[in-house]
Amino acid sequence: MRARLDHLVCWVSDQLLSLQFYEQVVGLPGVRAEQFRHGRAPFPSVRISPDTILDLMSFEAMRGVDEATGVRGSAGHPVNHFCLAVNEEDFEALQVRLKRHDVEVSGTRTNSFGARGIAPEIIYFPDPDGNVIEVRYYE
Incomplete structure (x- = not known):
């Protein structure tokens, strides 16, 4: 499938x-x-x-x-985080926007495995409701 x-x-x-x-x-x-x-x-x-x-x-x-x-209990069921993959230029621009809007990057990692292999850098940050977003780029 x-x-x-x-x-x-x-x-x-x-x-x-x-x-x-x-x-x-x-x-x-x-x-x-x-x-x-x-x-x-x-x-x-x-x-x-x-x-x-x-x-x-x-x-x-x-x-x-x-x-x-x-499915009983499915309303509001928690998810740990979701991940967006972008290109390196958009990754850098996002970090500038986060800083400009006073959104704190809550975590960073390097060489993290994902759907397309190893991403050299990733960041995590929350949305206004605490939903965690991971953003990464691949080379």
């Missing part, structure tokens, strides 16, 4: 604040952002790649999630 990641869902307390963070700090373009701002979409997303988006779902939406997934 060949599969691609379609989307991830992050629970957030303030969807507009999170959308602004992912657009302006992380640098990911909004998906349905204007529709959400005008009340025509239930949640905004940001595009990670042509095939993958990150949905920014309100904690309020947890009601009904167990019923939708059919």
Whole structure:
């Protein structure tokens, strides 16, 4: 089987604040952002790649999630972190944006294994709700 990641869902307390963070700090373009701002979409997303988006779902939406997934206790289930792979230039630019927006890098590593082999550098940082993001580049 060949599969691609379609989307991830992050629970957030303030969807507009999170959308602004992912657009302006992380640098990911909004998906349905204007529709959400005008009340025509239930949640905004940001595009990670042509095939993958990150949905920014309100904690309020947890009601009904167990019923939708059919898995009891799935609402707000914790995930350790998710990882974005970028090129080295975007990796450096992200670190500048994080500093400009006073977002503290909570961890760094070198020579870390991932889906495409060894990444020379990685950083970790939290979003406004404490969801941990790892960003890396490959040579």
